[in-house]
Amino acid sequence: MTRPPLPFTALAWTPDLAAALGEAMAAIARLDARICVSPFAPAWTLRASWAGYATALRLQQLELEEIDIIAEQCGLRLAGRPLPQTTGTPFDAYGPWLARLAEPEGRHWREDLPFTFDPPAGWREAPVLVRALTLLDAWALTDRSSAPWLGLPIVLRRIGITASPLPCLVAGGPGQRFALDPRTAVLKRLCKQLRRSAEDGLARLDRLEAGARRSAAAIAAEHRPGALAKLGRLALARPCLAARSVAPLLGITVSGAGKLLDRATRLDLLVEISGRGTWRSYVTPDVALALGLIAPDRGRPRTPPPSSPALDTVLATFDAEMAALDARLDLLGVGSPTGFAPTN
Structure with a gap:
């Protein structure tokens, strides 16, 4: 025995x-x-x-x-x-x-x-x-x-x-x-x-928080941010996105969602991963790093952006707007992280 x-x-x-x-x-x-x-x-x-x-x-x-x-x-x-x-x-x-x-x-x-x-x-x-x-x-x-x-x-x-x-x-x-x-x-x-x-x-938490701060600073610096702030909050809960999935969540057209995602990519808020001209897919930079699609930062970390009244306003309203976003996701039946819809 x-x-x-x-x-x-x-x-x-x-x-x-x-x-x-x-x-x-x-x-x-x-x-x-x-x-x-x-x-x-x-x-x-x-x-x-x-x-x-x-x-x-x-x-x-x-x-x-x-x-x-x-x-x-x-x-x-x-x-x-x-x-x-x-x-x-x-x-x-x-x-x-x-x-x-x-x-x-x-x-x-x-x-x-x-x-x-x-x-x-x-x-x-x-x-x-x-x-x-x-x-x-x-x-x-x-x-x-x-x-x-x-x-x-x-x-x-x-x-x-x-x-x-x-x-x-x-x-x-x-x-x-x-x-x-x-x-x-x-x-x-x-x-x-x-x-x-x-x-x-x-x-990973450090990268996520640093990325969120950089995104908030980039959005605050935009003259007409439009729906970029909403997209940034959505990407935290749903880090893999496409125009078809973003449009109903933000209440905009698919064409408008595509333009918004393209703008976010130019600002380094998202990384395009599909490698094609239509029906593109995007992920947040921290997920792109986990996927091996971008190289990690080397050398001395970048200096955090200085505080500004516009950035403070964005961060101050973050919790309330995330709660509203969660409620909207629940209403649409996609609140659970396991309920990702295909994004390509």
Whole structure:
């Protein structure tokens, strides 16, 4: 009879293991603190969910990348990139997972577990992150689907490590299902994965906020901005756009939407990705960077634009107008991030 693997909560601590755990907790705390106060948290959560879901698919040994997740969820067909060839339905779990991430707080971490979990030796004394990873480890032994990897960000929130859902914090390893690797090495590897994911999530939030500031400054500097401000707010919640999808959301004609998108591209508010003259598709610069369509900035960061009364007015009304936009999206039945219509 095969002996069960030694739980993480019962491992002997070493300086390297303690350092890896501390670095992971610090990185997660920094990201969580920023997300809790950022007005761009909903936009970041959508983008982070693409990265987290791509990680889960890789852990399932599926040859899919984040670019494939973005294209699938936004209905994009990228020029020069073939459709992913996979068996089964690898994208079906995304919608339910995103819905679970959006659940209100207050549910106990034991709720919805698809297996019976008895806290192992050392549970009460173990750091809270070690408890969460012990739960992930036991889950991976009983479930061969992507559910354990996708469930980790939910467990981290329910067990009290994060105050907000952080979908980028998907971690794990196929070897956990066989428990063949040294247990200390597995725990250290998981901590390093979470640290890197949290640091990448924070970098993505920095890029999103910096891009929003540059967009606001560019719009404020326009003599006749027209619907550019509305388009900028729409792009936060719906970062993949085309004239046919923008027109009904902004109440303008398809021709007018095309001209508006072209103007936004000239101002570097959007990036055109379709590579054709008609029925063009556009994405925000941060998504274009994730798709590998533009190169990341190099060298010293650009100086933020100086504050101005016009820019302050734009930022001051941002929350109210985003709430109105959410209400309009809900009315049109496209409020959910999983409800992207094809944009090409």
